[in-house]
Amino acid sequence: MKLFGSVFLIVHVFLFSNTGLVFSQDSVVPRIENPNSDTIRYCSDSILVVPDISIQNIEINEASEGMKISIANYKRGEDILVYDEVPGFVYKWVDYYGYLEIKGVGTAEEYQSAVSQVFYKNLANIPTLEDRSFSISLLDADYLPQTKHFYRYIKKRGILWTEARDSAANMDYYGLKGYLATITSRGENDFIWSKIDGVGWIGANDSTTEGTWKWVTGPESGTQFWQGDYNGGSVGGQYSFWNTGEPNNVQKSWGADEDYAHINSNPNTIQKSWNDLSNEGDRDNPNGYYYPEGFIVEFGGFSDEPDLKLSATAIIKVAKIAFSDQRNLTICQGESVRLNNFAEPVSEDYNYSWLPAQNINFPAIASPLATPPETTVYTVTGTLGECVASADFNVNVNPAPIHTWDPEYIICEGESIELDPGEHSSYLWETLDTTQKITVDIENWYTVTLTNEFACTSKDSTFVKWSILPVLDYGGLETLVCGSKQQKLNLAFENGTASTNLFSLSENANIVDPKSLSPTITVDEYGIYNFQMEITDQFQCEFLDTLKIEFHNQPTVLFQIDEAECEGYNLKLYYEGTTYEDAVFNWYSNDTLFLSGINIDSMEIPLGYGAFNRSVGLIINEQGCIDSLRLSVTVTPILDFWAENPEGCTPLETEFDYSASEQVDSFYWEFGDGFFSIENKPTHIYENPGINDLGFDVQLKIVSAKGCENTGILNNAVIVHPIPIVNLSFEENICYNETETVWYNGSGNEKDTFYWDLTDFLPDEILQNPGISPGPLEFKRSSDPIVEIGIEVVSEFGCETGYFSRTFQRKPLFEVSLDKNEGCPPVEVEFGLVTLDEVDNVNYNWDFGDESTGSGANVSNVYFEDDKKFDVEIIAKSLLTGCSDTIFLPEEIFVFPVPKAGFTANPTSVLISDPVILFTNQSEGATIFEWDFDDLSALSGIENPEHRFPNMGFFDVKLTAINNFGCTYSAMQQVSVAFDRVFPPNAFSPNAVNDEDREFRIYSEGIVNEGYQLLIFNRWGEAFFESQSQEIGWDGRMKNGNFAPAGVYTWVIQYLDFRGEKYKQQGTVTLVF
Structure with a gap:
């Protein structure tokens, strides 16, 4: 690429071989700027990220170069960048890291047009409501707006920290000096981790003074940020992010200790955390997590550096209204449905308003419950700041089936009835019948679930009961007749109406109007008479019942008192009446029954003691017919x-x-x-x-x-x-909790007085003092596992129990702590216990739930089995009391599932002339994939990539599979890019201007010197030149040192490639002068 502008008379040109970039020191410098720094609000649809972007004095002249639009705080699965494509450019959205690449040859104006047509879009129904920061930069580094620095990750396995430091210091980025990254904020740490696969060395060590951790590179060089080991602390509030238990300065087997900082790649450590390693890292374990993978280079921050404008920034405030995409809903009549339903709660910053508001439980919340009686369209309007959006939710209400039967049916016992709930699509009775009608003859509830053509169901029951025997109302029926042999009955029933027909079961009884409810019965003599009733109820059900009527004599009580004999001592009594049947005689002295028996017609009653106004009495019960008499006694007892x-x-x-x-x-x-x-x-x-x-x-x-x-x-x-029984509501051989309630437990009552002895308690341990009541005594015993509790009771009558005491024993008091309870395997959990009182001496035994156990207050366990939850049980036993307590933590430890990684390479070996291999991902349980092709190329997140290898060699391709829990698993397979053949020049001249054109030399990166032989033949087939190293070519001379004549010469070459494969080629070369 090129950066150019108007030049001065003297031009200083800097060339960057890795990018083809040229920029000049002039008054117009290359710039990437966003003149609009205002935050853009994103409400819905798509929005331009930098519509006013300005790109000046930049020309990209290589197809593999271009620009990058990155989301600094990218939310994977939620954020995406889309674009209106500009012809001539290649676009690539990298979903794993959250940036868009635009590649291809183009001018500043063309790239400005392409970048200005990039849109931000949020795919989430519930977006993360926070600002998104964007950076627009060149492809060869990542820019962090927070620090205004550029970053690059250099992958180089096995590199020493000191080598990484020196290598970074030798790099620059358009005039910005490179250095091992110095991380001074959480935002910078997160950015390095998420944007550039930041697994490697960073610019901190404590090699000068153990425990004094300083940044030793870049502008922060010499700044101390940490003092001590993992028990140490931050210095001056400086940022650090050590993993748990780090730094720990573990001594290595080869004599080194750990003085150099490294960002972790171990998935079982805290994500993005740091570790201290030796200068070599874990050199003896190249497949381990602590073998160096590379280093992070940071550019920027020095005062004497150029003010580059090679990155622009933008901020978009996400205020998209959260609406569910499930907007066409169907329910059955009587059911409810959740509108705008989400799997997780939405932000409370949203405001919602639903119309119509009828039949909605809360019309001003995000996801109300609606119970519409008919099909209804609900419109919701959501607001968040200046963003307003609406959505319609259609709730289609299908009718529910209706049962067309009575709630109850009454039948006569032994009969049956057909139950029919009406015509519907399907039926399911609780009897498992599936027909519309069923016939039943048992008294019971019968339930059927109906389904109609809309698949709506309703469940209803009817009760089939037998008609029961009408119950006679004996309230108005006299079944005992005294002194008469005739009785008119008044028949009535408690449960409904019925008709009767009365039959006598005795010969000497006559019935007048036997079919009426008022028959008259006449008998010849006293006695008990049984009758049978034929009863027909209102449902025409027939029953048989019996009725018993008793006719008896009405006795008359008459008796005589003899007071003369033993006057003052006793009385003699004589009955003078008449009874026809056995009768019970009850003789009374005053109001006290003195003697009772059958047909006792005479009696002698002592006068007893006391004063005057005494009496005697007699009650006779002849088969239920009763008479009585009481007479005064004039004799005075002595x-x-x-x-x-x-x-x-x-x-x-x-x-x-x-x-x-x-x-x-x-x-x-x-x-x-x-x-x-x-x-x-x-x-x-x-x-x-x-x-x-x-x-x-x-x-x-x-x-x-x-x-x-x-x-x-x-x-x-x-x-x-009595003397009250004294006890307390606990036992000495039972162990109790710290907080307990004790009551007096005995025969005393609230009128008694209770004297408690609580002198063994500390004042603040007594939560409720019972005073002189029976309780409760409430306490929280934390100072000592043993306490003596005493009590003495004095009853309301002054009866004393004496002193009583009992020893209370408390279970061990302890707390459990865990440093973590979930993670990717292996999960090492540090468990800790604290005994909460200073007196008790407690032993602890652990069951970690994975068939391993432990003992002691501080233990650890490593869980290896993935995708499983483990119970943890701790048993504490006091050596003072023998009391035990158990804490059971169900499913406390969750070991995340681990994906399975695997892939095939097709083919496994290719020629350098066509070095493309297709990789087919065979992983299971993974959602994110990371391919390392071992050729210093960028990592790939494509699921099934096709990769072009730039060089020949053996390549250990590694696929890392990552699941939703962040757990990883890797698979590795070696592929090779083999040598094809050499393509030597067909002419050369010893008089050429360029040195490399003055000899005929056949060499290639894939050829090794061992076994190399180049022969040059003259026109007669004689070999006059031989070379056994590809570093030595034919300079046109013959064996005598003179130049050979100009002309065509035959060459033959034999060689081995890096795999040991043997090759032989021949051809001709023209020697010219």
């Missing part, structure tokens, strides 16, 4: 007794006393707890082992000198209160 201290805490010692109006001959005390005494005033100790108050009934039987007896009972004469 006995009274009591407890001196009737209430207290267990054990309770109680003394009993009595009074009588005459002398008592003997006593018999029953204390109510199984013990008795024949003393007149006994003392007894009561025990209450339970948890509730116990009341004891005390009975005293006395016998007079005449032999008359009287018995009295004092109900609940003695009340004994």
Whole structure:
């Protein structure tokens, strides 16, 4: 290419052999400028990147040269550059790196026209809302607007850092001096990585003073940016981006240490991070990640350099409205659909408005839920700053099938019914039937899913139930008849209406109007009579039921009292009435049942103790027919007794006393707890082992000198209160969490008083103090794994439990940390544990989920198996308490899948005359491909490239396959470009102006000296010249040193190429003077 302008009288011309570029030192310099520096807003469609670009004094005269439009912060899969093609140029969009190449011979005006017609377009439905920076530059380097510097990546495997430094220093770019790149910002680091495959040496080392990392090249030479190893830190806020655990200055087996900075290519390291290596890198592992691949050269920044205008910049603000491309939607009636649906949320900076707003849950959000009852077109207007756009979403609503049946059907048991939901396209019953109609005879729910011609479905159920036996309403039906042998019934039913026909199952019963609901029954004698009813319900279902009617005598209670005998001690009673059937006699003394039995018509009742107004009574129940009578007693009993201290805490010692109006001959005390005494005033100790108050009934039987007896009972004469049971709601042999709640656990209640002993706790460990209540005690025990908790309870009656305590044991307290939880294999994860209290001594055991285990607080594990998630389990055991705790982290570690790389070369060997090989990609699971043809050419991202090799030789072609996770896998195959044949000149002259034209020499890059032989023959076939090196040619002289006569001479050559293949050629050459 050429850069030219008006020249002065004295012209200094600089030639650049790699580009064919010429520019002159004059008043009009070559320039690439964008006079419009305003940010352009991108709303939709395509937009020109630099419509006003100015390219002056540049001429490109080689087809392989041209210009590049790069997106500095390129978003792969989202950004693209398109163009209106200018004839004569070759366009290439490099999707992997995000730049457009324009190549071909052309003037400044032609390139200005081509560049000005390049458009930016955003392909994403949800674009990344950030400015895009563009640079327009020549092809031979990348320009970063942020630094205003140019960059170039030089690929050279195995190069030393010192060699890379010197090589970079010997380069220049149109007058800008080169140097190993110095990276001083994240933007520069990202740019180098993404734009120029920045895997290689950079201009930093600590070779002078270990741990003092400085930039040692370029304008920043001597600037320290880091001090120390991986535990060190930045100096003066300078930028650095070391990988985890770097720099670490690992000593090498050959004696060197690591003093030189390198950008990582290991996919298992932090992407774009740095590493320290020895000057040779990992020299003994050429296939490893740390073998040098090349170096990054930076141009610009020195004060004495020319002010080049070989790059222009532009900024486009992306404000495209996010709309989904799924805009024609179909649902069934009653369903909902998400409008403008995205797989990921959109920016909150967008504003949306939906019309119509009816049947939309939120009409002012990006993706509302719509439930239209009919087909509807929804229009959404989106705004972002000055960008406004609209889109229509058509929701087609198909009708749902409708079930044409009743919600319930009633049939008689044993019958069947045909269920028919109506005519539709298909049917699926829960019985797995697929017919329109089914016949059922079982009481159950029956459900069918209908599908219509629109594939819409609806599911509905109907219930088929059997008609049930009508239930008699006994509320108005008298089935017990007392004192009569005739009864008119009132038949009614609780569940619906029914008709009846009544039949007697007894011979001596007569029914009048048996088919009515009010039949009359007459019987000959008292007794129980059974009847059968034929019942027909409202659904004409027939049932049989039975009915029992009882006819009995109505008894009359009459009895006589004999008060004379044993007056003051007991009464004798005699029944004087009549019963026809067995009857139950219940005799009462006052309100207490004294004796009950069948046909007990006489009775003797003690008068007992106490005061006056006593009574006796009798209730007779003759087969359900009842009568009763109560009579007052005028005789006064002579006995009274009591407890001196009737209430207290267990054990309770109680003394009993009595009074009588005459002398008592003997006593018999029953204390109510199984013990008795024949003393007149006994003392007894009561025990209450339970948890509730116990009341004891005390009975005293006395016998007079005449032999008359009287018995009295004092109900609940003695009340004994228990001592509360004391316990706590935790066990000593169980381990608990740090935060727990403890309750008093016993027989005490809220009226009791609870005295807690919490002296082993630190004040801030008690979250809720129970005071004198039963709890709860809430605490967070973090200071010590063991704590003693005590309590004493005093009941509301003053019964004391005594002091009770229990030891609480806490599980180990620890936290888990991971330096990473996902990545490409091998994934080395550093696990760490911290014991959270200073007292406990804890052992840790690990299960990493990949059949490997570990122990200790800080461990690491390397996961190799790809495309798998691993569970991690940590078991902690306290050596103080024996308590264990387990943390289970399900699917905590994710090892990304690794693609499979493979390819074929067709053919594997070609001649230099046609050095083109087609590579067919056979990789699996990859989305990005990177081809390295081992010939110093640029890397290729084409999936199936066709490559032309510039030179002969063996080439180790490497394909690196990259998937969406950034995981890589490489395959390598050797191909060769072989020698074809030599094409020597057909004439030469020893008197030629140019040195190279003064001898006849046959040489080629593919020929080796070993086995080389060139023979020159005269006209008689005699060999008079021989050379065994392609460096020595025939200068036209004969063996005697004189020039041979002018004329035609025959030559024969034999040689080996670099592969060892043997060749032989012959021809003629004309010697002229």
